[in-house]
Amino acid sequence: MSAERWEPGPEGPQGRCPGPGGPSGASGSGQCPTPTAPGPWSLPRWRAYVAAAVLCYVNLLNYMNWFIIAGVLLDIQKFFQISDSNAGLLQTVFVGCLLLSAPVFGYLGDRHSRKATMSFGILLRSGAGLSSSFISSQYSWLFFLSRGVVGTGTASYSTIAPTVLGDLFVRDQRTRVLAIFYIFIPVGSGLGYVLGSAVMALTGNWHWALRIMSCLEAVALILLIALVPDPPRGAAEKHGDVAMGGPRRSSWCEDVRYLGKNWSFVWSTLGVTAMAFVTGALGFWAPTFLFEARVVHGLQLPCFREPCNSQDSLIFGALTVVTGVIGVILGAEASRRYKKVNPRAEPLICASSLLVAAPCLYLALTLAPASFLASYVSEGPFGAPSAPLQPLLFQPFLLDPAALSRTLWGSPLGALKLASSPRCV
Numbered sequence: 001m002s003a004e005r006w007e008p009g010p011e012g013p014q015g016r017c018p019g020p021g022g023p024s025g026a027s028g029s030g031q032c033p034t035p036t037a038p039g040p041w042s043l044p045r046w047r048a049y050v051a052a053a054v055l056c057y058v059n060l061l062n063y064m065n066w067f068i069i070a071g072v073l074l075d076i077q078k079f080f081q082i083s084d085s086n087a088g089l090l091q092t093v094f095v096g097c098l099l100l101s102a103p104v105f106g107y108l109g110d111r112h113s114r115k116a117t118m119s120f121g122i123l124l125r126s127g128a129g130l131s132s133s134f135i136s137s138q139y140s141w142l143f144f145l146s147r148g149v150v151g152t153g154t155a156s157y158s159t160i161a162p163t164v165l166g167d168l169f170v171r172d173q174r175t176r177v178l179a180i181f182y183i184f185i186p187v188g189s190g191l192g193y194v195l196g197s198a199v200m201a202l203t204g205n206w207h208w209a210l211r212i213m214s215c216l217e218a219v220a221l222i223l224l225i226a227l228v229p230d231p232p233r234g235a236a237e238k239h240g241d242v243a244m245g246g247p248r249r250s251s252w253c254e255d256v257r258y259l260g261k262n263w264s265f266v267w268s269t270l271g272v273t274a275m276a277f278v279t280g281a282l283g284f285w286a287p288t289f290l291f292e293a294r295v296v297h298g299l300q301l302p303c304f305r306e307p308c309n310s311q312d313s314l315i316f317g318a319l320t321v322v323t324g325v326i327g328v329i330l331g332a333e334a335s336r337r338y339k340k341v342n343p344r345a346e347p348l349i350c351a352s353s354l355l356v357a358a359p360c361l362y363l364a365l366t367l368a369p370a371s372f373l374a375s376y377v378s379e380g381p382f383g384a385p386s387a388p389l390q391p392l393l394f395q396p397f398l399l400d401p402a403a404l405s406r407t408l409w410g411s412p413l414g415a416l417k418l419a420s421s422p423r424c425v
Contacts, residue, residue, distance in 0.1 A: 064191050069091065118164075
């Protein structure tokens with residue numbers, strides 16, 4: 001895990017350096033003594049693994065922030081007196097700010113200290129999350145704004161952290177470490193529900209979920225500053241033109257034109273865009289949907305004021321963690337085996353897994369009025385096949401269908417709630 005060192009250029013005109021005895025030096029040889037160049041950048045293996053562990057921990061918190069609000073959404077709605085359609089804007093603002101700021105952080109991380117950029121983002125989102133827990137019910141707009149700031153801070157880490165791991169490991173090591181890193185996306189998403197609902201059940205106050213989240217992020221910031229290095233670009237590769245900056249750096253417009261001609265990238269992005277639209281709505285509204293289904297079947301009284309029953313958020317979060325881990329492991333192993341006979345294994349497995357998951361989602365939605373248990377059984381398999389694609393969901397797109405879907409699904413959910421259960425308000 002080392003990179004080629006930066007070789008200093010010749011000193012003085014035409015590679016000669018003046019010495020005490022004149023332009024040719026005291027000896028008159030006219031040649032510069034060979035400069036002492038710094039050794040190649042390297043890091044002990046154990047330090048690299050410690051850094052990877054810290055980055056995985058921060059990634060866990062990164063995606064807990066995505067869905068911690070969904071875990072206590074009913075209580076937030078009652079506290080701020082907002083409807084389902086307006087509640088969808090919470091995540092829309094979050095992801096919209098992340099979308100707009102991700103290219104900015106990517107640019108800064110490519111040209112300045114990546115460690116400093118990530119640290120700033122964690123500080124920004126933890127501060128905004130902590131302050132949002134003290135906002136009174138009269139200032140709901142300020143809570144929406146704080147979620148946007150949290151999304152901005154989240155963008156810095158999502159954009160830069162994988163590149164740091166790429167510069168700490170090479171080849172198969174890099175693949176394994178990145179696979180572990182991405183496992184924490186579904187795990188963190190599920191734990192976001194679990195943390196929100198568990199803290200709500202223990203304290204009876206959803207604000208404490210955001211405060212505990214901020215404390216965990218403060219620990220992450222300390223660990224990041226103390227244990228994670230800031231490797232040079234391409235530090236893990238032994239290519240002089242990468243480590244020494246040989247080739248000309250391409251412009252942003254050139255990069256966009258190049259990606260536009262890569263049809264594999266274009267079609268993959270469109271496919272992930274469609275999937276993000278569905279999973280964005282499912283991830284944000286599933287706990288609320290399951291709660292309303294429980295009310296319809298007479299298993300739960302409607303929630304008129306906080307605290308609301310958060311049992312469904314806890315169960316759905318646990319399902320997300322379990323099926324997400326299973327999906328990542330099965331997807332990676334199936335891809336590894338199938339690729340031996342078909343080089344297009346990855347896209348084929350992704351497509352087939354989504355085809356399997358689609359009927360599960362359909363059954364979960366249609367069977368909810370008839371059988372509450374069937375909704376849980378059908379929703380479980382939806383998370384597992386799509387989990388291998390989770391890392392792609394969080395790339396910065398030109399449009400954010402996931403955020404749009406959360407808003408579009410908010411109004412139908414409110415109408416469905418009134419139509420199916422007159423007791424709900």
